[in-house]
Amino acid sequence: MTAEEATLSTLQRSAELHARARELTPGGVHSNVRLNAPSVFFERGAGAWLWDVDGRDYVDYLLGQGPNFLGHAPTRVNEAVAAEARRGSVFGAQHVLENEAGELFLDTIGWAERVRFGATGTESDQAALRLARAATGRQKFVRFAGTYHGWLDNVLVKTVDGVTGPGSRGQLAHHVADSYVLPFNDVAALDATLSAHDDIAAVIVEPVMVNNGVIPPVDGFLKHVRRLCDRHGVVLIFDEVVTGFRVALGGAAERYRVRPDLAVYGKAMAGGWPVSAVAGSAELMDLFAGDVVHAGTFNGSVPACAAVIATLGILREDPPYARLEEYGATLMETIVEVGRAHGLPLRVQGLPMAFHVSFGDPALVRDYTGLAVLDLDRYTRFSHTLADHGIWVAGRGIWYVSAAHGEKEMAATRERLYSAAADAAADKVIAKASV
Known part of the structure; x- marks a missing residue:
């Protein structure tokens, strides 16, 4: 045989x-x-x-595509979720764990002033892009070839021989034109693009391009990106769905000592439970308290907050x-x-x-x-x-x-x-x- x-x-x-x-x-x-x-x-x-x-x-070594950062079925996380779920899961209103999870989250990443919890990285990426467009009044964004920011029409792209197009049949092809796609680690290309176009609301980047090749930023790349965004009044978004809480307790922002305006988290933050977050400055995030819409029935649910509290507690107590x-x-x-x-x-x-x-x-x-x-x-x-x-x-x-x-x-x-x-x-x- x-x-x-x-x-x-x-x-x-x-x-x-x-x-x-x-x-x-x-x-x-x-x-x-x-x-x-x-x-x-x-x-x-x-x-x-x-x-x-x-x-x-x-x-x-797949770990559910990354969320099981503590390993499968971590006892403390699962017991916390089970205990709180017995008291309810979704109320359509606030509950006491939201503040505790929010305070712990913000204290752990160390740089942001506000956080909104969601269910998936895809939706939180979209929330961050919407905030950037609302804050700047501009429509387009810069992203980098090979990075992944979810599967929706405006972010799912395929680059072949330098030409970018939809990543799936059935996509609205014109949505791909919402972004300028540049080579990762290429500061000169970003400088030229931001200088040539006045319609750019945001630069969104995986600080480490994990989804394709696990390509680290070259020395100084992220700091250059930060400076260029400041120079052109562009919102810098770190997509930390993978790197957040994985590459350091404060994520890539801590590891590379670069502070974004907004960042999106997921995967490692909740011990295997489906939770995401968008975090950032009060000035940007408080737009959600007005006429910038971000909604979701299961956002900040009881089990989600219990999972975040337990997971971050473990990571802080025994890094x-x-x-x-x-x-x-x-x-x-x-x-x-x-x-x-x-x-x-x-x-x-x-x-x-x-x-x-x-x-x-x-x-x-x-x-x-x-x-x-x-x-x-x-x-x-x-x-x-x-x-x-x-x-x-x-x-x-x-x-x-x-x-x-x-x-x-x-x-x-x-x-x-x-x-x-x-x-x-x-x-x-x-x-x-x-x-």
Whole structure:
């Protein structure tokens, strides 16, 4: 029996559930991000581990696309949510936890004066852009190729050979024209664009371009962006949906010592529960108290606020960031070591808390076009091999590290990486022999 046949034989229940799912929902998934993932159905998660319905375990570096920063099912968070949910979930009015969550949130990030809670990063990004347009009276915004700010028509774009267009069929194509799309880390391009156009309300940026390649800002880039926005009266929005509370307790604003006008948060802020936030200066945020509309039935719900309070309490009382730096750095080195041992050109780039793995030249990639020289398709295939060997990762190359990863997980990861790499190297030899 081949390794592939053995894997299929041990995933019988997953295969059956996947077949049924395809009858119930398009592609068998409820988010297009999962379309090309291995057809595994999970039963439970705890800490840094997942267990599928066929009894196999996985060291998890996907972490639900990032939200499980504390690991799966953190006891303190879940107990807090359960306790408060027994008293109600949505009142259509204020409740006592809102102030507590808001005070803790603002004190933790350290720079903002107001916060509004939401449910998704996509909606909070839109709220921030609306505030910027209202404050400036301008219509357009600058964003950077490869960054992700949600799936709605005005922010979902695809850049091919330098040409930007809609990222999906069915989009209103003219909405893509709401933005000027520039190369990440290119201060000169931003300077020229802001100087040439007087219709720009905002610059929105992932401070670290995590969603594509985990590309860090080059030295001084974010500070230059801040200065240019000040010079031209443009609102600077940090999309910290991924970086917030992950790269530092105060997010990228703290790590890179740059204060935005507005910032959007999600993922790591609520221990796996669906909560987002937009935060910023009182001058901008208080526009929501007037005729700038931001609404949502589940915004600031009781479970959401309980999750925020418990999660931020954990992160403040026992900050995991030094441990994450050490674990992530060791893991990045291990991946390169494993690739070298098996003749695989594995490359790693990013921060210890979130980094990108692919095949190709180890030189630093500075912007979205640089990803084109990497063999991303080969890595996607390798991610399936990793899943076969009990390591769960994203097919697009992002590895997330959680506060729950430790010595046990590192030992298991190292052993499974070597095994997966041996299979990948053998497949390469077989492919060459068959040519």
